[in-house]
Amino acid sequence: MNSLLKNLLSICHIEYLIIDENFKIIEKSLGLNHFADIPDEVKQGEDIRIVFPELEGLEDVFDAIRQGEQDNFELKGIMRSQDIASPLYIDIRITKNIQEDYSSNPLIILVEDATERMVLEQSLFQGANEANLLLRNLKASKQYIEQIVTSIADALVVTTLSGKIKKINLAAQILLEYDEVELLGQSITKVIREINSSPLIIRDIESINLLQSQDINSLEKEVETVCYTKSGKTIPVAFSYSIVKTEIEHFQGYVYILRDMTERKQAELAKQGFLAMISHEVRTPIASVTGMASLLLDSRLTAEQQDFVETIYTSGNSLLKIINDFLDFSKIQSGNLELEEEPFGLRNCINEVLYLLTPKAREKGLKLTFLDTPKVPTTIVGDITRLRQILINLLSNAIKFTGTGSIEVSVITRKNSNINHSYANTDEIQFSVKDTGIGIPRDRVERLFKAFSQVNSSITRQYGGTGLGLAICKQLCELMGGRIWVESELSAGSTFYFTIAASIIPEEPESQQLARATTVFSQLEGASYTGRVPDTESPSSTFSVSPRPCVSVSSSQPPDxxxxxxxxxxxxxxxxxxxxxxxxxxxxxxxxxxxxxxxxxxxxxxxxxxxxxxxxxxxxxxxxxxxxxxxxxxxxxxxxxxxxxxxxxxxxxxxxxxxxxxxxxxxxxxxxxxxxxxAATLEHWASVIFKAKEMDAVEQTVSTTDVGSVDLPIDWERLHQLSENNPEFELELLQLFVEDIQPRLEIIKIAIAADNFEQLAREIHQIKGASANVGATTMHLAAEKLEQLTYNQECRGTTNIISELEEFVKGIQEFLIRTPNF
Structure with missing residues (x-):
């Protein structure tokens, strides 16, 4: 082979062999040994089929090329090394010798390193197989998920971050009466309009990034609302939703699960109807029975008749209590029980309960005690009715299950540790009711607070009851931000503890406390008070009920x-x-x-x-x-x-x-x-009615009365001085005052709702100044109180003061209406 061709092949990294018609090697390149199956056999005169055994059996191909019947023949991707780390592949090409310097008719065999190409091809082939397998898995996974979504009984809606619907399942199509294609790209508000008020609607990916530390895929708490169908129907639903976040923006958004509440709502209405029927149809005859029994007890009866009637009266009231327990339990379970938030005297509440249960305790010779201390709050904000209900239940149980000894009530307060923001700025008030009764076995304690459950069946037979009382107490405590538990020893007594979260109103001066305490205890006819009225020197005071005759209800009516x-x-x-x-x-x-x-x-x-x-x-x-x-x-x-x-x-x-x-x-x-x-209701309304009549009498004579004699929250003397005794100017000034104050009061309400204390302070300051100028002293004092609360950024108590201010303004406005020509 000439040097030019040799150089060309060398540049192309191709080795060569020249063989004669007998397959003997005539000439070879220097690097050919690297590719031979047996490197030592690559030498002149050696049979090519020994060096490259892959050519064995290709004799007809060699002859065809020599005779010009075939141009060339290729063998590709022949493995020479099975080492995975260092593989070696070659391509062999057989062609006719293009040189004329050989007398025989030789052939050229070209050998090229094909390792890089073969490795790449194998990688591509393997990648294609893996991609095909992944595609099959993804397709199967999609079918799997779609079958799950389709089989979900609840409606499922998937949206983008901006609330555009991407997918709905079959249940959603049935519920909403839309085909999926009709809702694709539509806003979720098309079917759930109230969703705009939800605090977890997130508009952009940056907002989602803020939730990295949270489990953003968890379902949010179920919320009740309504959805709107294609035909215009409104369906009650409960929906929960989850934020979906992935690295690909296309797969980010929300998943909503809607549950049709129609049947549940119908069941609730049926339940409420049944309870209403129970409430009326059962309570009506009970009212007749207990009412008649009460009237008989006030008449002259023999001892035997008295005993019979008392049994009727007691049994009727017991039946009524059972019905009331069922009604209360139903309200709590359905979430329809709302708690009041009003200030009330804590000591008064406890003393009223003790007074109510005194006859029962006296009948059994039990000592009923309230351990009152200076640390017991005077006034708290909460639901006095529900607190009284818990105390009555626990004390009634204590009396019921105590044969001899005593029952003791105590109260302590501490800073509230409840993490719920609803109870921020409140105190935890802990009550305890301790008795010397039969006690409770340790293995039975957990049954106490379960509905319709008592310690054992013999309790029901011996003492009666529905087993709802403590369950209701537990739920009421939890509604008031607290809990309830018990410590007990069999045959030695029990102590029931419960807590509530409440705001404590600051103590009044000691002189006022003393006056209130004296009033309370003087009203408890026949009760004895041992110990001193709470003061800083007395560690505790005790309210004890001594045995005495039953006290009959007496009325204290107003004159006339x-x-x-x-x-x-x-x-x-x-x-x-x-x-x-x-x-x-x-x-x-x-x-x-x-x-x-x-x-x-x-x-x-x-x-x-x-x-x-x-x-x-x-x-x-x-x-x-x-x-x-x-x-x-x-x-x-x-x-x-x-x-x-x-x-x-x-x-x-x-x-x-x-x-x-x-x-x-x-x-x-x-x-x-x-x-x-x-009696209490009539007394209250009699007072209101008689006062209204007196005001009517004043109104009838107001046109002939001096302005200064009318009972208004105005310092008339100051107003007269300001107007230089000009009645017309005074009326004009009062009219301007009303017109200025009314819109300010509305702004104040809005500012309170928005916690805008800056605006609140400005408006209150204006009211305080204006009321002082016209001599509205009472309004001025009320505005000062409101201003102080504003400086402390405290909203509690503002509602009552605003109501007072509105009443003051209303009084002035009514006066102006009654005296248009004065």
């Missing part, structure tokens, strides 16, 4: 209470007799109407001051009757002398009370009406 004109509207004859007897014993008399229509007819003839109104009556019920009375007020009662309407109904559900108030009733008494409750 017998002049209160009362109409009793009641269709049940038994209830009529009970109510009339109770009224008579309290010093009242009343006319009777059998239904609402009769009541309206009587009202046309007699201007009644107060109506005791049953709700469920034939012809015209109490709700419609009350609405009609309000319609009359616009015409017949133009003077404003509408009678006070008080509901007296066996419907004890929260919704029933609200229905009465919405219909325009002024107050609500639940049957069976206890005489003491009736």
């Amino acid at each position: 209470s017998h002049k209160l004109r009362i109409l009793l509207t009641e269709d049940n004859l038994v209830n009529q007799k009970i109510a009339l007897k109770q009224l008579k014993s309290l010093g009242y008399s009343a006319d009777v109407a059998g239904n609402g229509k009769e009541a309206l007819q009587l009202l046309e003839k007699i201007p009644y001051d107060l109506i005791l109104m049953d709700c469920q009556m034939p012809v015209l019920d109490g709700l419609e009757t009350t609405k009609e009375i309000h319609r009359w007020q616009e015409s017949s009662f133009a003077s404003g002398c509408r009678p006070v309407v008080i509901a007296m109904t066996a419907n004890a559900m929260k919704e029933d009370k609200q229905m009465c108030l919405d219909a325009g009733m002024d107050d609500y008494l639940s049957k069976p009406v206890m005489k003491e409750n009736l």
Whole structure:
């Protein structure tokens, strides 16, 4: 081979062999040994088939190339090394010798290193196989997920970060009445409009990055709302949702799970209807039984009759308590029980409970004690009714399960450790009720606070009860931000502890505390108070109830209470007799109407001051009757002398009370009406009615009375000096004052809701200055209180002060209306 061709092959990294017609090597390149199967055999005169055994059997191919029947022949990708770390592959090409310097007809065999190409091809092939396998897995995974999504009974909606719908499952299509294609790209608010108010709607990826430390894929708490279908129906649903975050923006967004609540809502309505029926249909005869028994107890009876009637009365009240427990438990379970947030005296609350349960304790010869200390808060903010309910339940149980000894109530306070932000800035108040009763086995303690569960079946047979009392106490404590537990030893007694979260109102001066304590204890007829009234030198004081005769309920009515004109509207004859007897014993008399229509007819003839109104009556019920009375007020009662309407109904559900108030009733008494409750209600409204009458009398003479003699929260002397005794200027000044203050009060309400203390301070300062200028001293003092709360950035207590300010302004405004030409 000439040097030019040799150089060309060398540059191309190709080795060569020249063989004759007998397959003998004539010539070879220097680097060929590296590619030979047996490197030592690569030499002239050696058979090429020994050096490259892959050519064995290709003799016909060699002949065809020599004779020109075939141009060349290739063998590609021949493995020479099986070492994975250092593989070696070659390509062999057989072609006719293009040189004429050989007498025979030789052939050239070209050998090229194909390792790089073969490794690349193998990698590509392996990658293709792996990609194909991955694709199959992804396809199977997608089918798997789609089958799961399709099989979910609840509706599922997937959206982008901006709330655009990307996918819905079959259940969602059925619920919303849309095909998936109709909702793709639509906003989630098309079907759930209230979603805009949700605090977890995130608009951009930066917002999601803030949640790196949280489990952002966890479902948020279920929220009840409504969704809107294609046909326009509104369906109640409960939805939960989760933020989905991945490295690819296309796969980020939200997953919503919607649960159709229609059946549950229907079940709740059916349950409420049943409870309402129980409330009315069962409580009504119980009210008759206990009412009649109560009246009999006030009559002359033999000892045996007295015993029988007391049994009837006690049994009726026990049955009523069971019904009330069921109603309370149902309200709590359904989430319909709302707690009040009002200031009340803590000591008074505890003492009232002790006073109520004194007769039961006395019957068993038990000592009932309240360990009062200076550290017990005087006034707290909370729900006095529910706190009283817990105390009554625990003390009743203590009395029930204690044969001899004593029962002791104590209270301590400490800073609230509850992490729930709802109870920030509150204190934890811990109550304990300790008895010397039968105790509770350790292995039975966990059953105490479960519904319909007692320590054992013999407890129910011996002591009675539904097993709901402590379960209700537990739930009430939790609703009030606390908990309940017990420490007990069999045959040695039990101590029940419970806590609530409440705000403590700062203590009053000691002189006022002393006056209140004296009043409270003096009202507890027959009770003895051992120890001193709480002061800084006394470590504790004790309220002990000594055995004494049962105290009958007595009424303390205001003067001329017998002049209160009362109409009793009641269709049940038994209830009529009970109510009339109770009224008579309290010093009242009343006319009777059998239904609402009769009541309206009587009202046309007699201007009644107060109506005791049953709700469920034939012809015209109490709700419609009350609405009609309000319609009359616009015409017949133009003077404003509408009678006070008080509901007296066996419907004890929260919704029933609200229905009465919405219909325009002024107050609500639940049957069976206890005489003491009736007395307190009548006393309150008698005071209101007589005061209103006195104001009417003043209004009738106001046109001939000096401005300064009218009872308004105004320092008239200062106003006279300011106006130089000019009545017209005074009225003009007061009118401007009202017009300035009213919008400021509205701004104050908005500022309080937004915690905008800066704006709040500005408006209050203006009110304080203006009220001082016109001599509205009372308003000035109230504004100062509100200003102090604002400086402390404390919203609690502002509502009452604002109500006072509004009443002051209203009083001035009414005065101006009554004296337009003064």
